[in-house]
Amino acid sequence: MELLRQAHERRAALREQPGTTAYRLVHGAADGVPDVTVDVFESLHVVSLYRDFTPAEEEALLGDVDAAWAPPCVYLKRRPREARHLANVAREQLAPEQAVRGASVESVVAWENGCRFLIRPGQGLSVGLYLDMRDTRAWVAREARGRTVLNLFSYTCAFGVTATAGGAKRVLNIDASRRVLEWGEENARLNGQPVDRYDYVAGDVFEWLERLARKGEAFDLVVVDPPSFATTRTSRFSAAKDYASLATLAARVVAPGGRLVACCNLATLAPRRFETMVAEGVARAGRRAGGGVSLGPSPVDFPASVEHPAALKVRVLELA
Known part of the structure; x- marks a missing residue:
């Protein structure tokens, strides 16, 4: 006690x-x-x-x-x-x-x-907001003004809400679940933000990244926050094995001079290995990355040490 x-x-x-x-x-x-x-x-x-x-x-x-x-x-x-x-x-x-x-x-x-x-505390293991992302969401809000934002694996669209609050020109949220996207729309309305159903897309993120790239669409900020493991009707994803491939797809829709915000919460994936996978993925997309920034959870409520390292890893790269 x-x-x-x-x-x-x-x-x-x-x-x-x-x-x-x-x-x-x-x-x-x-x-x-x-x-x-x-x-x-x-x-x-x-x-x-x-x-x-x-x-x-x-x-x-x-x-x-x-x-x-x-x-x-x-x-x-x-x-x-x-x-x-x-x-x-x-x-x-x-x-x-x-x-x-x-x-x-x-x-x-x-x-x-x-x-x-x-x-919603009775909705299952996840209640609607992942608290270790608080500082990263604050960073996105500061960087979003006047910019377009792509929020991948958006869940209840917390990144979308904070980017809009920060002055983003447009936010596109994509998630496999229509139910959580509707929850995200509720979050937007709670904050007095307009809701356009075209900006809340239910579908396979990998398919949508390929579709956006084919259409030549690009975004100033692309937030990639996948679950450690995910399975849809058409794809299977494991962060430990597939993050580089995901980073390749995401890098293709980052506008020149834009930023890729790559996130991973798999505790068993070492930070250096994660950063290497992100860099490899960006290179495969034919993009050059500028100086990177590493973000993570707040040390106030997510204290970390050598014995207890932080599970969350966030790598921000500016792409030429």
Whole structure:
């Protein structure tokens, strides 16, 4: 319980940050609590477990959470290594639709850097916003003014919302799921942004990149944030094996002088190997890359060390 209180104190700067009510409160072993993360969205707390906890261990942890912070609403996500394969057959076991503490809620609205996002805690393992991308989204917002943005694997379109808030001329969001794109449209409306269905495209990202390249379309900022593994009707993707090929396709639709924002959250992929794959992909596209910038999660709520390196890697390249 004392470790939970200490983690709460380490996030004081985020709790006091205007325009942000979504952050990671506990980041596993880096906070002395292995295999556990806790994410906060307004008053909602989402506890994720990354190994098989016994019922007694779960109850003890939730009791410590109550004693340390007294949160009004807690949801539980069980994420053992095989969770990706079980998600469709054991969803209620992995991600109960009801709160495990307090009253259940259908949704809450959380703030990040002045933008609002709809969080749905009972929708599955993912609740609508990946918090480790907060600093990268802020960077995109600063760079977006007057520019065109392509947001690939857009999920609920958080990059699109922040780019539009930053003054982007146009944002095209592409994701395989129409359901999450509609969620993204809701996020845009929450922020008073106009919604054009033509800018929310449901389809295979790889097919769309080839189509955009054939049409000669190009964008000033191309954000590539794929899942570590993805399967659609027409393609299969593994970040560890296929990122260079994805970078090639994405580089072909970056305008001259534009930027490729390549992201990867696969913990087992070393940063240097990731950067090499991105560079190889860009070169295969016949593009020259200028000086690169590496971004990543905020050290305030995603502390990293040699023992506990950050899973998220973000590489920004300017392409000639």
